[in-house]
Amino acid sequence: MIKTFENCSPEYQITIICFFIFLTLLYMILVIYEGTGKRQRKMLLLDSALLIVIFLITSGLCARQRMFKIPYVILIVMGICGFLYVGMKIVGIHKYRKNCLRENAVQESLDNLPSGIVFFDGNGMPKLMNRKMYQICQNLAGRDIQNITELKEALEHPLKENVFYDVDLKVYCFADGSVWKFSEKEITTTAGDRFFQFLASEVSELYRNKVLLKEENQKLQEMSVAMKELSKNVVTLTREEEMLSMKMRMHDNLGYSVLAAQRMLMQESEADQDIFLSQWKQTLDLLNKDNESVEGEQLHRQVQERAKTLGVKIIYTGEKVWESHISELMDTILLEALSNCVRHAGASELYVKSGSEEQEWIIVITDNGQKTEKNVKEGGGLSGIRKRVEQCGGTLRICAESKFSIIVKIPKEVRR
Numbered sequence: 001m002i003k004t005f006e007n008c009s010p011e012y013q014i015t016i017i018c019f020f021i022f023l024t025l026l027y028m029i030l031v032i033y034e035g036t037g038k039r040q041r042k043m044l045l046l047d048s049a050l051l052i053v054i055f056l057i058t059s060g061l062c063a064r065q066r067m068f069k070i071p072y073v074i075l076i077v078m079g080i081c082g083f084l085y086v087g088m089k090i091v092g093i094h095k096y097r098k099n100c101l102r103e104n105a106v107q108e109s110l111d112n113l114p115s116g117i118v119f120f121d122g123n124g125m126p127k128l129m130n131r132k133m134y135q136i137c138q139n140l141a142g143r144d145i146q147n148i149t150e151l152k153e154a155l156e157h158p159l160k161e162n163v164f165y166d167v168d169l170k171v172y173c174f175a176d177g178s179v180w181k182f183s184e185k186e187i188t189t190t191a192g193d194r195f196f197q198f199l200a201s202e203v204s205e206l207y208r209n210k211v212l213l214k215e216e217n218q219k220l221q222e223m224s225v226a227m228k229e230l231s232k233n234v235v236t237l238t239r240e241e242e243m244l245s246m247k248m249r250m251h252d253n254l255g256y257s258v259l260a261a262q263r264m265l266m267q268e269s270e271a272d273q274d275i276f277l278s279q280w281k282q283t284l285d286l287l288n289k290d291n292e293s294v295e296g297e298q299l300h301r302q303v304q305e306r307a308k309t310l311g312v313k314i315i316y317t318g319e320k321v322w323e324s325h326i327s328e329l330m331d332t333i334l335l336e337a338l339s340n341c342v343r344h345a346g347a348s349e350l351y352v353k354s355g356s357e358e359q360e361w362i363i364v365i366t367d368n369g370q371k372t373e374k375n376v377k378e379g380g381g382l383s384g385i386r387k388r389v390e391q392c393g394g395t396l397r398i399c400a401e402s403k404f405s406i407i408v409k410i411p412k413e414v415r416r
Contacts, residue, residue, distance in 0.1 A: 008072050013061075016072060019079050020058040026086045027051040033093055047089065054082060116180070116200035122193065124148035136200050139163060139174055148196055155182060171207055179207040299331045306335065307350070310342050318354040326361055326410050329392065330354070333385050337365050337406060340382075345369025345404060356412070360394070365406040 008016075031051050034044045057078075107128070110117060116133030120126055124147045129137075137145045139162045141154035155172075158165055164173040171181045180200045187195045307314050314334070321327045334352065341347035347369030354363045382398070389396045394410035 004071055012072060016075055016079070017058070017061045019076075020054065020061055023079055023082050023086070024051070024054050024058045026083070026090070027054050030086050030089050030093075033090065050082070050085075114202065116198075118145075118151070118198050119187075120148040120196040120198075122195070124196075127195070133198070133200060136180060140172070151198060166207075169207065169210060171203060173207070177204065178202055179204040299328055303331050303334050303338070306338050310338060312338055312342060312348060312350050314338075314350045314352060316352050316354070319356055321354055321361060321363075323361075323412065325392075326412075329388065329410065330363055330408075332388065333363070333365065333406065333408060336382065336385055337367075341367040341369050341404075345371075359412060361410045361412060363408040363410070365408075366403060369404070371403055 027047065027050060031044070031047050034047060061075075107130070110128065110130035111132075113130055113132065116130060116136045118126055118129040118133045118137075126145065126147070129145075134144075137151065137154065140158045141150065142159050142162070145151045145154065158172060162175050165171075166173060171179050173179050179202065181203045183199045183201070185197045185199070187197055189195070303314070321330060330352070334350070337350060341350055345367055347367035349368045351366045351368075352363065353366075354361060356362070386396045389408055389410065392410055394408060397407045399405045399407060
């Protein structure tokens with residue numbers, strides 16, 4: 001025969017009573033948990049009814065009324081089923097609340113944003129503002145923002161001791177070094193409600209790059225102006241160099257023509273008349289033409305022809321100059337030296353000694369003419385040659401102590 005609750009030993013009765021008391025507490029927790037959450041009303045009523053039933057059973061067991069003459073095994077099965085039910089319900093509610101958004105979830109999410117954001121309703125009252133926007137408004141106005149009008153006034157007239165407004169870039173520079181840009185947007189919901197959104201985005205890095213770019217552009221403009229001035233100077237220097245070259249050629253050709261005419265008259269030879277007339281024709285043509293450069297082999301050939309006409313023998317000693325720009329400059333110097341050695345010293349031989357050091361060429365020009373005065377005044381020819389040498393980064397020195405000589409030093413890498 002199956003024992004009832006009354007026939008059980010006191011130990012079994014106390015165990016069953018404690019179990020049902022614990023089950024009653026669980027149902028009370030379940031009802032309270034459901035009452036604080038957004039659950040369906042029918043489920044809350046069902047669980048409340050079960051709580052009442054469990055409470056009545058527990059009260060009857062505690063009073064040990066005779067109505068509980070049912071087998072104790074059935075009581076145990078009822079308690080286990082009730083325990084499993086309440087356990088599953090509590091776990092289900094916990095999972096539901098864990099997966100659902102809390103009431104302040106939106107506010108917490110906005111507070112974690114690096115940007116500032118605030119929403120105003122259609123009446124201009126703030127509905128939602130994150131922590132970053134609150135800090136920004138404090139810096140802008142020095143107080144809390146109560147409505148949309150106060151925020152607009154703070155943006156138009158920020159506190160000067162805290163914020164600098166860049167009119168060109170339309171950004172706000174704060175005392176901590178951060179830079180913020182504000183944007184306004186109107187939002188209309190599907191229900192027709194209007195909201196105004198103000199967003200503050202940090203643009204510190206972009207602002208610094210913009211300022212740096214502006215400074216670089218200013219420097220480039222200054223460099224552009226300087227380059228234009230340099231271009232003008234280059235044109236002027238080029239023109240002066242061409243005029244100098246023209247003057248030197250005029251000086252050489254006129255001096256050579258005069259010496260050739262003098263030589264022909266002294267010798268009274270009709271055989272040199274053609275050469276004499278040809279030279280003067282070249283000189284007159286030069287006066288009527290623009291400056292034409294003579295370079296390379298043509299210049300060297302002109303030196304040899306002039307030496308032959310003036311009756312001067314050029315004797316080269318030392319190392320041979322291989323650099324074309326230095327050899328051209330040396331031939332230019334020889335054209336002037338040929339005329340000078342015949343005109344001032346009556347020389348018949350011109351000595352050209354060239355040698356090189358580690359970084360420069362040294363050229364010494366002397367002749368076998370008469371000794372000249374110690375104080376030699378440079379005329380247009382020597383002055384022009386000196387200027388050409390100095391333009392190449394070299395030096396020209398005239399020595400007249402024992403005999404007249406020209407000493408020229410030219411770097412191997414000539415400056416242009």
